[in-house]
Amino acid sequence: MRYFIEFAYKGTHYHGWQSQPNAISVQEVLTKALNLLLHDTFEIVGAGRTDAGVHAAQMYAHFDTETSFDDTLLVKKLNSFLPEDIAVFSVKRMHDEAHARFDASARTYEYLIHTQKDVFSKDLSWYHFRDLDIAKMNQAAKILLEYEDFECFSKVHTDVFTFNCSITEAYWTQEGNKIMFTISANRFLRNMVRAIVGTLINIGTGKIEVDELRNIIESKNRSKAGFSVPAHGLYLTKVKYPYINE
CATH class of the missing domain: 3.30.70.580 (Pseudouridine synthase I, catalytic domain, N-terminal subdomain)
Structure with a gap:
């Protein structure tokens, strides 16, 4: 059984x-x-x-x-x-x-950032004190929905048959000193979410422009994408199945 x-x-x-x-x-x-x-x-x-x-x-x-x-x-x-x-x-x-x-039809991850030092957020959120342009980061996040091949965000030497993922939502929200990135897809590659967040952070700090994200994705080259943010801010928050009613 x-x-x-x-x-x-x-x-x-x-x-x-x-x-x-x-x-x-x-x-x-x-x-x-x-x-x-x-x-x-x-x-x-x-x-x-x-x-x-x-x-x-x-x-x-x-x-x-x-x-x-x-x-x-x-x-x-x-x-x-x-x-x-x-x-x-x-x-x-x-x-x-x-x-x-x-059988999982969708998975949702959230990445948590705090912009003011918080002793209670240790191991549960990433402290990033530099200013972030959330509007630009959200513009870039929408670009992710235009693509399916995300090899550029995958950990290298990963044993997978395809780098295709169907992203259904990707957006940033901010409440005071707390910033959260939410992303949902049918599947995710190894290190994918952390690499996406790192790349969007580079856009939010002005290191790269929003439109550069398309070139990064189309390059299929991990070295073109941003850094991988620390693991402790990342959460798997939802797994959906067609036969389980929420």
Whole structure:
């Protein structure tokens, strides 16, 4: 039987989502907790990968088990057993072909910036004190929706079949000293959001002009794009599935 688990995590102390040797990951911690509580041995498959230090306000994964359990009770047990930086919201029975990664129809990320030093935002938002032209950054963000091939924003030597992504929204908002970038797409490449934010920051500080973004995208060259912003300001905030009602 296949189940979906919905959860969140603060990525500060993890080397990303995916299990790997010699480094602690969210996948490893969550898998061990489920295996122990259900007295079973299985792997869990996440909706995607997040890099070291990146957070998730909403993440899904699936797992298969023949062990019977009470959904509500398992959630309570998991939240008691797991560390404080991982929280489980629900565990739901799904059809046997449901897939947390391949069935996701859209994903949304947010990047948080604070422009005034804030001791409470450490590890949760990036401190950027230089002036930013949000209007220009939003003009540039709209250009992203004109394209599908985003190889210029992808981490080099990435093993993917295509660099095409369908971006449906990309925009900046500001409230006082807090600035947030929101972007949604059907899929994202490795390091893509952080590279996009870095490039838009260069536009906001006047290092490059808005129209230069088209040349960067069309170059398909990572070295032409901007720097990769720090991971700790990035959040996976929403994962959509056609068969899950929000």
